[in-house]
Amino acid sequence: MPMSVLLQAARQMELSPDAIARLRSEMTPQSAVRDLLDAGLTTDALKLLARLLPKRYVVAWLCQCAREQRLDGEGMAGASLAEKWVRDPSENNRRAAFDFATAGGYGSLGAWIAASAGWAGGSLAPAAQATPVPPADHLTARAAVAAINLLAALVSDAFEVRRIAFIGHAMGLLDVERVGA
Template sequence: MELSAPALGCLQSGMAPRPAVRTLLDRGHSFDALKLIARLLPKIYVVAWLCDCTRDIPLEWNDRAGVVLANAWVREPNETHRYAALNFWTADQKRTLGAWLAAATGWSGGSMTPPGAAAVPPPDQMTALAAMAVINKLSMLDSAAFERRREAFVERVIHLLPDA
């Protein structure tokens, strides 16, 4: 999750996670703050956060279906729920918000191949990349307030990071 050069210039060596994300937000680097928080949080927290961000937003049926699958995995993080989400991602050729949320879930661990096939674990950063897509898509629902919305989504979860 490479941060931009200007964002890196704002951070100090050895900075704790919460102050690092706070510094990026305060200096106007919301995209880099999003990258960092999506990578630092445990994957189940990332998926729960994404589900929470969609709670009060009217979404299309297919987006809601992705939220339902992700919520099922958060409540009961097992391979059945994870594979259901991964299959939803695979089937959604439009790469909707719901599909990206399902991808964040499906890429949280396990294997990307069907049960019984040789295991192929997802690269570690995949859940964070899908989370960035979800937050950016949610932020674009009000393009006039894109940056403010993205910052607000990061603010929702920053308290979960260690501050020391």
């Protein structure tokens, strides 16, 4: 993998200087994330993983993680909207997820799950606005990191273990042909 792809992802996701220093041009996405995990840099590993995966894969992974949890009504609603977008990535489904996240003020787990899909494309401008405002490429990853952290915090005494397990669910999704799409 070109080092520039890893470094761009690392910078966009604001990885720590220690994490950035560990990245090498010969690393695959899997080996880069694994190295960060092995070094105890779980937050950096999570951020890099979320940015290197294609957006649809990020949202699908997040939905998979959410399905394994006991969510409240808002959490289930946000996850349902995100999953609907994964199955049918139409603008209507993306907009519904975006509107849900915005209406919730990004103040809940459900809002962050929905934001991961809502920020995957389209426009962040109001639907009636003619001039589109496309989201930055890394916003889906940012929303996913927030949601994974909130999911892990559902069992506070197992936060770190749960984050590592969630990362493990997505490691197989990383490969050179799909990275960053």
